[in-house]
Amino acid sequence: MTKKRKLNPNSYYHVIMRGNNRQNIFKTQEDMFELMRAFKHVNSKYPFTILAFCFMTNHYHILIKPIQDPLDKIMGLVNKRYSTSYSKRYGHIGQIYQKRYYANEVDSSLGLLIVSSYIHRNPIDTVVPMVANLEDYPYSSFPLYWNESQPAPSFLNLELLKDLLPPPYENTNAGYCTYCLTYRQTVEEDPHVENMDIPDF
Numbered sequence: 001m002t003k004k005r006k007l008n009p010n011s012y013y014h015v016i017m018r019g020n021n022r023q024n025i026f027k028t029q030e031d032m033f034e035l036m037r038a039f040k041h042v043n044s045k046y047p048f049t050i051l052a053f054c055f056m057t058n059h060y061h062i063l064i065k066p067i068q069d070p071l072d073k074i075m076g077l078v079n080k081r082y083s084t085s086y087s088k089r090y091g092h093i094g095q096i097y098q099k100r101y102y103a104n105e106v107d108s109s110l111g112l113l114i115v116s117s118y119i120h121r122n123p124i125d126t127v128v129p130m131v132a133n134l135e136d137y138p139y140s141s142f143p144l145y146w147n148e149s150q151p152a153p154s155f156l157n158l159e160l161l162k163d164l165l166p167p168p169y170e171n172t173n174a175g176y177c178t179y180c181l182t183y184r185q186t187v188e189e190d191p192h193v194e195n196m197d198i199p200d201f
Helices: 029-045 071-090 109-124 142-146 173-182
Strands: 012-018 048-055 059-066 102-106
Touching: 012 071, 012 109, 029 048, 029 071, 048 109, 059 071, 059 109, 102 109, 109 173, 142 173
Parallel strands: none
Antiparallel strands: 012 059, 012 102, 048 059
C-alpha cells in the first residue's frame, strides 16, 4: 500500500515528474502544449499557483502551491490527463511515468529563489545546453519573466520572486532574471546533470 504523504498546505513545493526509464515523453511541441493544457484544465477546476516551471524532454519541474485542494489531487489529475492524451496520440500501452511525482517543501524566501532559479536554468545546465540563451527556451516560465509583455498562464505568479531578491539586485523581474543567470544552483534531488535530446521547437 502506498503511504500517504504529509504535505503542508501553506507551502510551495518543488515537484518533479519523470518519464518511465527516463524516456522522452515530452519530446515534441505538441507534447509540450498538451502538458500545458493539462495544467490549465486542472487549474480551472482546482486552483493553484506556480512560481516557476520548466518542461524538459523526459521530465518537468514546477514550483507550485495549491490554493484549496491537496497537491496529490492536483498532480494526479494533471498527470492522468497528460498520460491519457499521450497514450491516444502515440498508441501507447502501459505507464509513461517513472513513479509518482517527487515533491520537496520550499519554506523560505531564499529557498524559493534558489529552487526557482534551478528550475529555470535546466535548459542550459544539461551536458549539452539546449539553448544558448534561457529566454529562448519556450517551454519554461523564464521567458515570461524576461519579457512581461508575453501572455502568461493564469496560474503563474510573476510578482512574488522579484520582491524576495536580496541587494544588489533590483526588485524587478529583470533583476530576477539577472539573479538566475548569475548563479548555478544545486537543490535536493539533483544527483547529476542529464544529457537529453533537444525538444522540437
